[in-house]
Amino acid sequence: MEYVNFGKSGLKVSKLCLGTWHLPPSPEKDEYGVYKVDEDSAKRIIKKAIDLGINFFDTANVYHGVMQGPDYLHVGNSERILGDAISGYDRESLVISTKVRGRMAPWANGEGLSRKHIMWQVKESLKRLKTNYIDIYFMHRPDPSTPIEETMETFYDLVRQGLVLYVGESYFDPNDISYIVMLSRELRIPFIAMQEPYNLLERDIEKDKIPVARKYGLGIMAYIPLAQGVLTGKYVDYENKNWKVEEMSRASYVQEISNRYFTNENLQVLLSLSEIAKSKGITLAQLSLAWIFKKAEMEDVTIIPIIGATRETHLEEAVEALKINLDDDTFKKVDEITRKAKVNWEVKYDRISRRPW
Numbered sequence: 001m002e003y004v005n006f007g008k009s010g011l012k013v014s015k016l017c018l019g020t021w022h023l024p025p026s027p028e029k030d031e032y033g034v035y036k037v038d039e040d041s042a043k044r045i046i047k048k049a050i051d052l053g054i055n056f057f058d059t060a061n062v063y064h065g066v067m068q069g070p071d072y073l074h075v076g077n078s079e080r081i082l083g084d085a086i087s088g089y090d091r092e093s094l095v096i097s098t099k100v101r102g103r104m105a106p107w108a109n110g111e112g113l114s115r116k117h118i119m120w121q122v123k124e125s126l127k128r129l130k131t132n133y134i135d136i137y138f139m140h141r142p143d144p145s146t147p148i149e150e151t152m153e154t155f156y157d158l159v160r161q162g163l164v165l166y167v168g169e170s171y172f173d174p175n176d177i178s179y180i181v182m183l184s185r186e187l188r189i190p191f192i193a194m195q196e197p198y199n200l201l202e203r204d205i206e207k208d209k210i211p212v213a214r215k216y217g218l219g220i221m222a223y224i225p226l227a228q229g230v231l232t233g234k235y236v237d238y239e240n241k242n243w244k245v246e247e248m249s250r251a252s253y254v255q256e257i258s259n260r261y262f263t264n265e266n267l268q269v270l271l272s273l274s275e276i277a278k279s280k281g282i283t284l285a286q287l288s289l290a291w292i293f294k295k296a297e298m299e300d301v302t303i304i305p306i307i308g309a310t311r312e313t314h315l316e317e318a319v320e321a322l323k324i325n326l327d328d329d330t331f332k333k334v335d336e337i338t339r340k341a342k343v344n345w346e347v348k349y350d351r352i353s354r355r356p357w
């Protein structure tokens, strides 16, 4: 495994991060009718990641492990499972990021980026993760009801108390990110990270967020780098040139995946990319990750894909992609093909602030 500096910070991270938004589902459901996490498999996958040299793990206080947009009855599960899985390892060998903002309780201060909510949730996340500090603490989404100055001053205190080492944002407007950088410089807060959706079908951040990251020396953690599994080709029926959904795959229990990604344009893109991958003797997932690695190099920005895995083989496949060096011709071809991708943007994952509580 190769380790790189995260942006212009001194923090060294593996070139792949493992996410815990979705963990392997168990066929059993809980009393609310929600699939449980297959905890043994989840822990095996986390252990495998460490064996493969991955030192970087991402979670969030709201993550459940099998639900797309969890309610407060299911939040905290992923942090707890990650905490259990890493408890036998030297904490100093790992880099753990988690997030705050989503709804954790039904009461008025049960969500957001206020001092009250953050001070509560940081303690809860530390308990669930069974650790005494968080490496990178993310604002999961903007909170328009709280002045950003209040949020940043709270992070200042957490950093001074040693509970948080670095701070990041996720899915903020580029102008707001610039303002946060200014505030952090004034307040001396180690704000180093962005977390944004980035994959061959969703390349929006190239327009405005990658330039912001470069300008301020921020590192980017690229989430959904395989478009939630769509870029593995698992949802393509190659014979009939159509979409298909395998049992127990994420799309079988998350409706947004087909609504968002299963367009005619994306089908054509995936068929063309599969041909390229085949001609190179690599998988579509590997082509997708290798392209991001090369793009990051060309842009001179740290981009660490946060991969999801429900099997150990998913991890092995992703780690193998680190060895692939795409030639310029292939890079360009993929670039051109994926400009034709079409994702239904109106289908959002962001249900954090839109849940009907």
Ligand SMILES: NC(=O)c1ccc[n+]([C@@H]2O[C@H](COP(=O)([O-])OP(=O)(O)OC[C@H]3O[C@@H](n4cnc5c(N)ncnc54)[C@H](OP(=O)(O)O)[C@@H]3O)[C@@H](O)[C@H]2O)c1
Residues within 6 Å of the ligand: 018, 019, 020, 021, 022, 058, 059, 140, 170, 171, 195, 196, 222, 223, 224, 225, 226, 227, 228, 229, 230, 232, 234, 248, 249, 250, 251, 285, 306, 307, 308, 309, 310, 311, 313, 314, 317, 349
């Ligand atoms: N900041 C934010 O707001 C935000 C939002 C979303 C995600 N994230 C972070 O990003 C992480 C990654 O997101 P993601 O899980 O959607 O990433 P992803 O890598 O795009 O998708 C991972 C999923 O694809 C399938 N898969 C992966 N490799 C495969 C292979 N080789 N063959 C077949 N299927 C394969 C698996 O799903 P199945 O086997 O279940 O089908 C796996 O869980 C999350 O865990 C979270 O930490 C952050």
